[in-house]
C-alpha cells in the first residue's frame with residue numbers, strides 16, 4: 001500500500017513539475033493564441049488516463065511528455081525504481097530507457113541510469129542484456145562501479161558462471177565485504193568440484209587453496225580437499241583433514257562421514273574406522289555416526305555389539321532413522337512369524353522416512369533431502385544444516 005501512495009505522489013509531483021515547465025515554456029515560446037503546447041496537452045491526456053484508472057496509458061503519455069532536465073531526472077529514476085520494486089520491471093525498463101536515450105544527461109547521470117536499467121533487466125530475467133550494461137560500468141572507480149560489480153557477480157552466480165564471477169570481483173571490493181568473501185570461497189569450491197570430476201588434481205588443489213585463503217572457515221574446502229586426497233590415493237591425508245573438520249564446525253560431521261568411511265576402507269582398516277567413529281559419537285550425537293559405526297561392527301561380524309550400541313543409543317536419543325536400523329538388526333536374527341512382523345514394522349518406518357527432509361536452511365527455513373551448499377530459496381551460502389531430532393539426526 002505504501003508503494004502505491006508513493007507512486008501516486010511521484011506521479012502527481014511529476015505532473016506538477018511538467019505542468020509548471022509547460023507553463024514556463026509556453027510563456028517563453030508564446031505559441032499562437034488558441035493552441036496548447038504539445039507538452040501540456042500530453043500532460044492532460046496522461047492525467048485523464050490516470051483519473052480513468054488506466055495507469056498503463058497514463059504512464060506512457062507521462063514519460064513521453066515529461067521534460068528531462070536536472071530538476072526532473074531524480075523523479076524519472078525514482079519512478080522507474082518504484083515500478084521495479086513493485087515487480088513491474090517492463091515499466092521500469094520503459095521509464096529508464098526513455099531517460100537513458102536523452103542526450104542532455106551528463107556522464108555521471110548517464111551511468112547512474114545505466115545501472116538502474118541493468119537492475120531492471122536483471123529483475124525482468126533478461127540477464128544477457130543486464131550483463132552487457134553492467135560490464136561497461138564495473139571498472140569505474142565510483143559507487144556505481146562497485147554496485148555494478150556486486151550485481152554482475154550476482155548475475156554470474158545465478159548462471160553458475162563461477163570463473164566469470166571470480167574474475168569480476170576486485171580485491172578492494174572483497175576486502176570490504178565479508179559476505180562476498182564467503183561466496184567467493186564457494187565459487188572456488190564449485191570450480192574445484194568440476195576439476196575433481198575430471199581428475200585434474202593440481203588445478204583443483206589450487207582452487208581449494210584459494211577458497212581457504214578467501215574464507216578460512218570454509219568447511220566445504222576442507223571436505224573437498226579430503227576428497228581430493230582420497231581420490232588421488234592418499235587416504236591417510238584425507239583422514240587427517242577430516243578429523244580436523246568437527247573442530248571447524250561440528251554441524252557438518254554427518255556430511256563428512258562417507259568420505260571418512262571410504263578412506264578407512266581404502267586402507268583396509270575397519271577396526272580403526274570403528275574406534276574413530278566411536279570417539280566421534282561420544283562428542284557429537286548424530287544418528288548417522290551411530291549407523292556407520294553399527295554397519296562397521298556388522299561387517300566385522302560383531303552383530304550383537306552393533307545391536308547393543310544402537311538400542312542403548314536409541315534409549316537416550318531416539319530417532320526414526322535409528323529405529324529403522326534397529327529393526328534391520330533384529331531382522332538379521334529373526335525367523336518365521338517374528339520375521340514377518342518385523343518386515344511389516346520396517347515397511348512402516350521406511351514409509352515415514354520416505355522424502356523426509358534431512359536438512360534445513362538456518363536463514364530462511366527451507367527444507368531439503370540433500371545437502372545444498374547454497375540455499376535454493378534464499379541463496380545464502382553455507383546456511384543449510386542437518387535437522388536434529390526425532391525425524392532427523
Ligand SMILES: [Zn+2]
Pocket residue numbers: 361362363364365366375376377378379380383
Ligand atoms: Zn535459505
